[in-house]
Amino acid sequence: MSGSIPSSKRRIVDIHTHMYPPSYIKILESRTTIPLVRSFPQAADPRLILLKAEVESLEDATADPSSTSKKLPGRPLTSHYASLEQKMHFMDTHGIHTSVVSLANPWLDFLSANESGPMAESVNRDFSSMCAKHPGRLFFFATLPLTAPLATIRSAVEYAKGLKYCRGVILGTSGLGKGLDDPDLVPIFEALAAAALPVFLHPHYGLPVEMWGPRASAEYGHVLPLALGFPMETTIAVTRMYLSGVFEKVPRLRMILAHSGGTLPFLAGRIESCILHDGQLVAEGKVGSGRRTVWDVLKEQVYLDAVVYSEVGLKAAIDASGADRLMFGTDHPFFPPLTSDEQGKWESVSMNAEAVERAVGKGSSGAAAIMGDNAIKVLRLDEDP
C-alpha cells in the first residue's frame, strides 16, 4: 500500500484501540475470579469484569438478582470488544483510516506458565488474520506470554517480529511478577529493541482499593480507579524503569506510554528534583553530570499517546516529549457513549481529537502529525504490508 495515500490526505491513525479475540473471551467466560465474563438475567449483554474495584458489586449483584442493571458489576460486553466488523464500523464513523489494535488488559497475565505461551501465539495469530483482511487499515501490537519461561517469551518476540502486520508489543506493568524494573526483564527489552518492536505500556492494576476510601465503591462509580489509578500505575512503572537504568542499558528501547504517560510529563520536574536532592543517590555517585535525565528519556526513548482528554494535559505532554512524539488514540471499545447511540460518534473520541486541535491548532501540521503522520513514521505504517 506504500505511497498509495499521499501525506496531504492526512490519514488519521488510532494507536490505542483494543480487541478481545473470540478465543480470549472464551477463556474469560470460563473463569470465576477476575478477569471474567458473567451473564446476569437482568441484562442483555454479558458483563466484563476486569478490576478489583468491580468485585464488590459483583458480589452484591450475585446475592441480589433483583438489583437493577445499572448496578451490575463491570461493563456490558458488547460486540465492540470482539467483532472485527464493529471495529471497522467504528473506524469509518470517526474517519480513522488506520488502527494499530492491541489485546486489552489484562492480557495473559492471569494464565499459568504452560497456558500463556500457546495462548499468546493464538492471540497474535488471530490479530494477524484480522489485519490481513484489511491490509493497510489494520496493524497490531503483539501480546507476550510473560508468565511463561524466559525462552518462551524470547520465542514469542521472534515470532512477533516475523508477523507481517505486527508493529510492537503491548505490555502491562507486572512484567515477570516484580515490575518492569526487574533485571530479569532486560534480555526481553534487548530482544524487543533488536527487533525494532516498541513497547506500548498500558496500565491495568491501578492502586490498592483502600486508596479510594470507604465511600468510593458505593458512591463514585469507577471514576477513581480508572481516572487516577490507571495513570498513576503507568507513571510508577516507567519511573521505576527509569531509576533501574534500563533506558541506559538498552538505548534502542522505545516505549509508547498510554494516556500521555499517565502523569509523567507533569511530574518529571519533581522526579528530577528528588533525584538531585536524594542523599543516598548523591552519596553513591549516581547523580553525576552526563546523567541521562527523565527529560532525555521523554524526548528520545518515549512516545506518548494523545489519550489525555484535555488541552491542558496534551500541551504538557507536547512540552515534555515534543509534538513529533505524540500519537492519537481512542481507547475503543472502552468509554462508549452512555446517552447517545453506540453506533454513532463517541464523545470519548471527540474529546481527544478536540484537545489536539486546541493544543496545536486545527488543520496545523502539528495536528496532522499527532492525528496520524507521527504514527505512520514511527510505526512504519506506510511500509508495504
Next chain:
Amino acid sequence: MSGSIPSSKRRIVDIHTHMYPPSYIKILESRTTIPLVRSFPQAADPRLILLKAEVESLEDATADPSSTSKKLPGRPLTSHYASLEQKMHFMDTHGIHTSVVSLANPWLDFLSANESGPMAESVNRDFSSMCAKHPGRLFFFATLPLTAPLATIRSAVEYAKGLKYCRGVILGTSGLGKGLDDPDLVPIFEALAAAALPVFLHPHYGLPVEMWGPRASAEYGHVLPLALGFPMETTIAVTRMYLSGVFEKVPRLRMILAHSGGTLPFLAGRIESCILHDGQLVAEGKVGSGRRTVWDVLKEQVYLDAVVYSEVGLKAAIDASGADRLMFGTDHPFFPPLTSDEQGKWESVSMNAEAVERAVGKGSSGAAAIMGDNAIKVLRLDEDP
C-alpha cells in the same frame, strides 16, 4: 505595614515553607515509632524520620552502628527545621520578603484525642510569637487537632481565626481518619469557609510501600515515595473531595494545593471523561448539565502553589487554574543542597523560580503575580498585621 512596600517593588512571597517549633521536636524525640527524631553516634545532627519507606533503613542502622552516615535513615535534623533565625537567613538569601510558614508533616495526626487539642494551641501560639517578631515578613497557616473531638476542632478554628498573623490552616489528607471526603468533615470546612481561612492541603502518607517494588528501598533512595507518592496522595485526596460534592456544599471553601495540585491539572480531563462515561453516575443522574466540573473547581475554589520544579508542570498548572491562582513556594527546609553550602542559595528554590520565569516570562506581570502579588492579595498579606 500596609502600603509601606509599593507593589512595584515586586515582593517575593513563599507560601510553602515549614517549621517544627521546639516543643514539637521535643515530642518527636520522645517517640519510638514514626514520626520520630533519633540520634546516631556516626552523625553530628540527629535524624528526622517521617516516612514508612525510611523505617527499613532505620532498622539497618540500629542493627549495624558501623554503617556509614550516608546510609542513615531519614534526613539530618538541621537548625533549618526549628530556628527562626535560620528561616530569616534563608529568606534573605533568596530575596524572599514574606513567608507564610506552616507546621511540617505529619502535623498532629499521630497524637491522641487528649493530646492534640493542647498541642495545636501550643503550636499555633508558637507560630504567632514567631510572626510577631518580624511583622509583615511572617504569617502562618495554623494547625488543627484533627484527632480531637469535633468541638475541640471547631474551637481551634475559632482560635486560629483570632490570631493576628494566621492566614489559613494546613491540612493533611487523613481528615478525621477517613479521608477528606468524610461527611463528618463538612462542618469543619464550613467553619473554615465562614472564617475565610483557606486550607493548605499537603501530603504525607503517600502510597503503600509495595507500589515501589522490591528494588526501591535499596536502590532508589526516597525518590519514588517523595516524587510520586506525595503528589499522587494529594491528587487522590482532592478528587475524593470533589466527588463527595464538598465544593458544592461549601461554595466559599478555598483550597491551596501543594505541589501545584499533585497531578490534578494533568489528570482533570481524564477525571471529567471518566465521570461522563461512568454508568453508575449517569444512571443516578449525577452527570446532568449545570454540574460543577473539576475545571470549575480548579478555576474558582482552588489555588496551586508553584512547587512543581519544571516549566512543563507549571504551564499546565497555569492552564488549569490561571496565572492569578498560582503562588510561589520553596518547601524549605526540605530538599537542601547536597553538594553546596546549605547557608547559600538552594537549587530546589531556583528550580521553581526559573520555572516561573520560563513559563510566563522573566520580569513579566505574570511572574510578579506568581512570585508574590497573588499571595499578597489572596492571603491578605498587606492588611495591617
